[in-house]
Amino acid sequence: MLILLLLFSASCISRKRVLPEEQRLLPAKTATRAELVQDLEAKSNSIQTLQGTVSLDLSGGGAKSGVLTEYHQTTGYVVVDRPKQIRFKVVAPIVLSTIVDMVSDGGQYRVSIPVKNQFFVGDVNAPANSKTALVNLRPQHLLDGLFIDVRPYLNNAQVKSVLEEAVQGRRSYYVFSFINIGGSEAQLMEKLWIDRTDMQVSRKQVFAKEGRLETDVEYLDYQSEGAESFPQTVVIQRPLEEYTVKMTFLKAAFNQKLADDTFNLERPDGSELVRLTP
Numbered sequence: 198m199l200i201l202l203l204l205f206s207a208s209c210i211s212r213k214r215v216l217p218e219e220q221r222l223l224p225a226k227t228a229t230r231a232e233l234v235q236d237l238e239a240k241s242n243s244i245q246t247l248q249g250t251v252s253l254d255l256s257g258g259g260a261k262s263g264v265l266t267e268y269h270q271t272t273g274y275v276v277v278d279r280p281k282q283i284r285f286k287v288v289a290p291i292v293l294s295t296i297v298d299m300v301s302d303g304g305q306y307r308v309s310i311p312v313k314n315q316f317f318v319g320d321v322n323a324p325a326n327s328k329t330a331l332v333n334l335r336p337q338h339l340l341d342g343l344f345i346d347v348r349p350y351l352n353n354a355q356v357k358s359v360l361e362e363a364v365q366g367r368r369s370y371y372v373f374s375f376i377n378i379g380g381s382e383a384q385l386m387e388k389l390w391i392d393r394t395d396m397q398v399s400r401k402q403v404f405a406k407e408g409r410l411e412t413d414v415e416y417l418d419y420q421s422e423g424a425e426s427f428p429q430t431v432v433i434q435r436p437l438e439e440y441t442v443k444m445t446f447l448k449a450a451f452n453q454k455l456a457d458d459t460f461n462l463e464r465p466d467g468s469e470l471v472r473l474t475p
Contacts, residue, residue, distance in 0.1 A: 319473030355379030
């Protein structure tokens with residue numbers, strides 16, 4: 198028996214090697230579930246209004262439509278009064294003429310596209326089935342993508358939250374899944390990925406019925422603006438409508454009073470009125 202053990206030990210050669218720095222996990226902070234929920238709730242409440250100037254990259258279309266439209270390094274202006282109001286304006290480089298101007302109050306949205314001399318009015322739930330990327334772009338999608346908001350899930354008996362740990366590449370994450378258990382079948386509604394290197398939300402995924410990914414948002418390069426910490430780059434993907442919006446904030450102001458007419462967008466004289474309905 199001893200001889201067999203010696204032979205077995207001799208045949209097992211142990212080697213150690215030091216992993217290169219780029220293959221090692223980054224240091225990960227820890228927090229309790231209660232601390233994570235408290236922080237998410239604080240983030241949800243911290244910003245009421247936002248005024249920002251952004252560098253904008255927009256792409257729309259692809260395999261479904263057969264047409265790909267891209268706008269790169271254009272300038273955009275975004276104004277938000279949560280929870281429902283947003284205005285988003287895109288201007289052409291150099292000449293700064295308006296490419297698109299859109300507003301939403303959470304129920305209806307209005308879009309002006311001067312270059313086409315068209316003015317769109319629609320329900321926020323109207324299907325996005327145009328071959329024009331700018332027409333499919335919904336201001337409400339931008340509003341939902343810009344912010345983290347777990348308040349509808351807290352203290353809701355029909356929503357269950359599940360906390361997991363995950364690793365992707367060198368980074369470790371806490372992942373919250375919010376699940377609607379009120380129907381005949383449980384439905385995954387949203388996932389929030391918290392990067393444990395800085396404990397900031399780095400990704401938000403919103404799911405439609407049958408588990409289809411509706412919105413996928415990346416939050417990058419958090420910076421402090423006064424008392425607020427906000428990502429300098431937000432990338433919003435809408436796979437079902439085949440468009441992606443990347444906003445890099447050049448300037449941002451939070452929780453300042455907005456002018457009364459901020460969200461007024463009137464139809465230009467002579468423009469074609471297009472109504473979109475669900």
